[in-house]
Amino acid sequence: MEEKAAVSSIVKHQTPVHLQGLMQVFSQHLYSTPIVAIRELVQNAHDAILRRRLEQPDWQQAGRIEVRCRPEIPSISVTDNGSGLTESEIHRFLATVGLSYTRQLRQDEEQNGLIGMFGLGFASSFVLSQQVTVNTTSWQEPAASWCYNSSDGETYTVEATRSQPVGSTVELILKPELAHLASHRHLSAVLGRYCALLKEPVYVGDDEQAINHIQPPWRENASSSIALHPALIQKQQLAFAQRFETRFTPLCVLPVVPDGGSDVRGILWLQDGATYGTSDNRNVSLFLRGMLIDDQARELLPPWAGFVGGVLESSALIPTASREDLQRDASYEATQLAINEALISGLGLLAQKQPEIWRRVLTRHNEALMGAALCDERLFALLQNELLIPTTQGNMPARDLRRDNTITMMLGEDSGFEGMLFRLQQKPVALGDRYAVVPFLRRWAQSHAARLIELGTRAGNEQLFSVQELPEAEEQWWQQQLAQPDEAFVVARFEPDVLPLMLVKDREAELKKRLEEDDADKRMSTAALMLAKQFTQKVTQTQSKILYLNSANPAINAIIQCRKAGQQPSTETLVLLKSLKALLAAQSTDAEEGALTQALHSLGQIIINQTNTLMTR
Incomplete structure (x- = not known):
């Protein structure tokens, strides 16, 4: 009995609302820009017209929304011929923050085109104004007109006023610091963007x-x-896209239609401007039930689509309270998927039906499309033989890189000896330091059962350089003559045999060294750093370069045979080899300072000595 008595003594309390603080939040923190309040008022006017059509079926007039400004006051007014409000509705809906009659109607019938949802739109008036006046006449009581007046949204008056047509006029007396908004040109520009897809006509002034x-x-x-010709449809779409694409000219337009769990429809366009692989010029204007919600809804596009813009509209997506962003729910994810599918299918149709435009797309967005091809198997199938790979011999398709079913790729940013090697062999080498080239060629080689040699890696070097055995003393002698302390030394055979030696950067050791530096830990995210270290822990090579001596080279072989016979090569012979190494190494961006000058000086001195010897004979 005592336990029951204790439970029944618990009292529920009503949570008080501090209206002054709540209005301050609306006026200062809910919206990113005060001009959003004008959008909210036009939205309310739009919903009032639809509400009248729903509640007064015999009303057949055209809807009309008028926005006017009077700079001398300064003020902005929004007038509609919608349903209007009775006195009781003013108290219940207009003056009650968070209670929305439109939301109730939407719950009864979701597909009625109404926009409002949160009951906050009218409260946004106080973002702009120092006084708000609403003159309204309800279609239910056309003989009774009412005037609402408030200076802060916390207190208000309602009184009968002179008779006026059914509908409402909301007038804002602007705050002094926002007086510049009372401009016909400014209102036309702002509302022309916000209301571009609104079905009820909006007039300014x-x-x-x-x-x-x-x-x-x-x-x-x-x-x-009437069925329009596809070329005319494309022309209309391009003209419409140009209204929203402010940085580029739309190159072509791809349609978006409802798909799966998404109701989104509209257009996407490819921008007619050259991009790098990491360029991100995505821009999407998203309209919810005809009203612009977000003109920077770029996250609806896939990350690889950095050259795409769009105008889209939906009735199912749900906005945040400020109506400047969207809730990341299941509908949002379905929309992202539908847009991704529209892009992929649209690119395929473009390649098939508009080859001239397709070639322009490939030219302008080659790098970005290379990254895109790695994100979806269908894109890879579409693009694998269309994209151009940067090589030592210019840009070319991956299939043209293949020699004897082998593709060669340099991983570093400069070619050095590697470039020299393949220039002598007249083979193109892919530049792996460019955006997406490495993963794209790996995927291409796997798809076509081709061999990919990645220069600078241990596996790649093993495929190029056939290691040869020399007596230990002989190998040490060569190493002492030619190699620096930071250079590993390997005797090998490789083509072309006219090249006596080759210095190759060890990219794996280079990466390991970079990751072991303190600064690397600060620059890289923890996850990326862990993955990289898992790879480099397997790398035991500490020297950043490998010097390969070509035993197939006639000059090198002559010196080897000379030493086998107990003779030593002349000093000048060794100076020539070292000078040749320095000259070839001068192509590398990290070549030692002064090495080239010294090499040229040594070559010049040898020529002088040889000339003097001839003259003294």
Whole structure:
């Protein structure tokens, strides 16, 4: 009995709302820019028109929204011929923060086109104004007109006023610091962007043409009974895209249609501007039920689509309270997937049906598409033989790199001896330091059962250089004559045999050294660093370069035979070899300072000595 009595004594309390603090949040922190409040008022006007159509079926007039400004006051007003409000509705909905009549109607019928959801739109008026006045007449009581007035949203008055047509006019007396917003040109520009897809016409000032008079092409074509030629449809779409793409000219347009769990429709376009692989010029204007929610909704596009823009609209996506972003829910993920599919299928159709434009796309976005090809098997199949790989002999398709079913690739940023080797062999070598080249060629070689030699790696070097055995004393002698302390020394045979020696960077050892430096730990994320160290822990080579001596070279072989016969090569012979090494190494960006000058000096001195010897004979 005592336990039951204790439970029944618990009292529930009502959570108080500090309205002044709440209004301060709305006015200072909810929206990224005060101009969003104008969008909210136009949205409310739009919903009032739809509400009237829903509740008064015999009303057949065209909807109309008018936005006017009076710079001398300064003020902005929004007028609509929608449903209007009764006195009780003013108290219940207009003056109650968070209670939305539109939201109730949307819950009853989701597909009615209404936009409002949170009951915060009208409260946004106080972001801009020092006084808000609403004159309204409800279609339910057309003989009764009311005037709402408030200076802060916390207290307000409602009184009867002179008779006026059904609908509402919201007038904002702007704060002094926002007086510049009372500009016809400014309102036209802002609302022309926010309301571009709104179905109810919006007029600014005395303009005879609505700012949203141009229908989006996907709506216009869907409602037309006449089948348009594809070229005309593309022309319409390009013209519409140009209104939203401010940095580039749209090159071509790809349609987006509802797919799977996404209701999004609209257009995407490929930008007619050259990009690097890491360029990210994604831009998407997303409209929710006709009203712009976010003109930087770039995350809806896949990360590889850095050269894509778009205009999209949806009724299913859910906005945040500020209506400037979207909730990352299942609908959002379905939309991302649908857009990804639209891009991939659109690129395939473009390659098939518009080859001239396709070639321009490949030319402008070769690097970015190389990265894209690694993200999806269908893209790889489409692009694998279309993209150009940067090589020592210029750009060429991967298939043209193949020699005897082998592709050779340098991993470093400079060619050094590697470039010399393959120039002598007249073989193109892929430049692996360029964006996405390494993983793309690895994938290509695997797909075509080709052998990929990656210069500078242990596995790659083993395929190029056939290691040869020399007596230990002989090998040490060569190492002392030619190799530096930071250079590993290997006797090998390789082509072409006219090249006596070759100095190759050990890219794996180079990476290990870089990761072991303290600064590397600071620059790299923990996850990336761990993966890299797992690889480099297997690398035991500490010297950053490998000097290969070519025993197939006639000059080297002559010196070997000379030493076998008990003779020593002349000093000048060894100086010539060292000078040749320095001259070839001078191609590398990390060549030792002064080495080239010394080599040229030594060569010059040998020529002088030889000339003097001839003259004294």
